[in-house]
Amino acid sequence: MYISRQGRSWMMLIILFGVELCAVAAADADGQCDGDGCEERHNAWTSQGECLQERMGWDSFVCVCTASVCDMPGSIPHPQQTDVYTVVTSDRQHHRFHVTHGTMSTAPTGGGHVVHLNTRIAYQQMLGFGGSVTDASGIVFFGLSEAVQDLLIRSYFGADGIAYNIVRTPIGGSDFSKRPYSYDDRPGDVALAHFALAQEDLMYKVPLLKRAQTLAKETSELKIFASPWSPPAWMKNNGRFNGSGSLIPAMRQPYADYIVKFLDEYSSRGLRMWGITTQNEPLAGLQFDVAFNAMVFTAEDMRAWLVENLLPALTAGGHDDLELIISDQGRDHLPHYPAQILAHDELSRRVSGIGIHWYQDTPENLHHLTETRAVLPDYFTLHTEACLGYDSPPTERVKLGDWGRAERYASSIIETSNRGTSGWVDWNLALDLQGGPNWASNFVDSPIIVDTEHDKFYRQPMYYALGHFSKFVARGARAVYMSLLHAPLPGVAASAFLNPDGGVVVVLLNSEETETTVSLQPRMSQEKYINIVLPAKSIQTVLFRAT
Structure with a gap:
């Protein structure tokens, strides 16, 4: 030829x-x-x-x-015209943040489900979405080349990433450290003369937080809050970082001073905390012998410690503006644990919010969220920790590419946002291929998994599930009414938000194996519809203007 x-x-x-x-x-x-x-x-x-x-x-x-190949979600702006919309799709089979545009129709799709919205009926104000900077995250992050580090941090905090605007970090060590430690491991040093940040802070957490802080300025101020897992072991009645020990009564003031010293050290490095949770999972040690850093803090003891020790220490140290978040554990402890603390007049005025973990979430205790909002309406509720793989077989702690875990994340964000929660904070930003490092072998999954040997990282479906919310729901947005709140569709869940600039965000999850058609009616007074097809096993974010 x-x-x-x-x-x-x-x-x-x-x-x-x-x-x-x-x-x-x-x-x-x-x-x-x-x-x-x-x-x-x-x-x-x-x-x-x-x-x-x-x-x-x-x-x-x-x-x-890798350093040479890495997609970014990029800029996906809200439409400015009132009759056009944008749809962002991720699904099990094909897409990650696939973007399409359309014009509203004058009639719903035949045979589709009509979902009504009313942005004039607004609920809680949103604080933000994010993840946690742990020792483990810092170790794997700084194990990458500078070029790949930049791609990873942009993936989370950059305007071309998924725009995280809130971060949690441990005070001292957690299980996601290579060793158990505190900032003063000299027994009996009640004056804290030997208090010092650890190498893990100086090498990993502080520099990673500062890079995140700089990047986040592209879209929003980064709110950083800290959580203690355990005081120095010598301050506890069991003498260990882990287990079921509680704070020795004579150590209440030294421990309060310890917290303030941490705040001072981070502030001196340009990282002034927006808030703290008062204890990570304070009742876990009453339920089982915790294998990692922990301390039992009953509501009664917590109330006394806050009033008599921590609040005066915060005031003396110039940290009166710190947001105090109590509980920081499963919703099965709502509303009774925070209610006991907030029964004190001073604490009812000083506490800002209630932290919630998802590990004990069941359909049967979902109503605890709405009950808490009803009983304690003056305090925000913030989802402060979640991860998957903790209860899986050893070979399934990390499941690279598992769509079911993305569904679990999206479902949790939707159901908690629809019941008054003001934000959702994931656990580790990144982990290694095993789901660590973790000194207690409590390996879990993460939205980003790092392969330091080959200088690359994997963005999991969970990363995109989080991004369908964090990239588009602005701080100060309000959750708003949609008819799915009272007339659910089988296999379909959704949340709607009104941003401060008038942009509307609707996130829909289709957990069915078949596609379904939905017609969104943005304004109930107008015969205008957004007719969309939800692919099987998909998450979609729909963007349009309120008026």
Whole structure:
């Protein structure tokens, strides 16, 4: 067959392009294929470019980021015209932040479900969405090259990422450290003469928080709050960081001073805390012998410690503006635990919010959220910790590419937002391939998993599930009414928000194996509809103007 010179040139370009694609698909970051490790990869389009997919044996895929290949969600602005909308889609099979645009219709889709919105009926104000800077996250982050570090931190906090605006960090060590430690491990040092930040703070947490703080300024002020897992072991009646010990009564003031010294040290490094939770999971030690850093703090003891020790110490140290968040544990302890603390007049005025973890969440205790809002309406509720894999077999602590875990995240954010919660904060920002490091072997999953050996990281479906909210729901937004709150659709869950600038955000989750059609009616007084198809196993964010 005769091929012209021009034709041969085009054919050569096609061959070279094909070879390049094959090389990307078959090689690891170091350019070497490792046999059985060469999983299937192919490209998926996002708003900003290509996602290098990798399937790791679960039902969906991860997006691979290396120094040379890494998609970013990019800029996805709200429409400015009142009759147009934008839809952002992620699903199990194909997409991550796939963006489409449309014009509202004058009639709903035949056979579809009509969902009415009313942005004039507004509920709680949103504080934000984010994750946690732990020792483990810092260790894996700084194990990457500078170029890949930049991509990872932008993925979370950059305007072209998913725009996190709130972060939690431990006071001292947690299980997600390589060792148990505190800031003063000299027994009996009640004057805290030997208090000092640990190397983990100076090498990992402080520099990572400062980089996040700088990036977050592109979209919002970063709110940082801190949580203690355990005081120095010598301040506890069991003499250990872990287990079921509680604070020795004589150590109440030294421990309050310890917290203030932490706040001072971080503030001197440009990291003034927005808030603190008063104790991570204060009742866990009454339920089981905790394998990692912990302390029992009953509501009665917490109330006394706050009034007699911590509040005066905060005032003396110039931290009166600190937001105090109590409880910081499962919703099965609502509303009785915080209610006992807030029964004290001074604390009822000084406490700002109630922290909630998701580990004891069941359909049967979901009503505790609405009860808490009804009984304690003057305090925000903030989801302060979640992760998956903690109760899985050892080989399934990390499930790279699992879509079910993304659904769990999206479902939790929707159900808590629909019941008065003002934000949702994930656990570790990033972990290694095992789900650590963790000194207590309490390995879990994370939205980003890091492979430091090959200088790359994987964005999991959970990352995109979080981004469907964090990137679009602005601080100061209000949760607003939608008819799904009272007339649910099988397999479909949704939340709606009104941003301060008049942009409306609706996030929908379809957990069914089949697609479904939904017609959103943004303004009940107008016959205008957003007719959308929810793909099977998908999350969609719909953006439009309120008026």
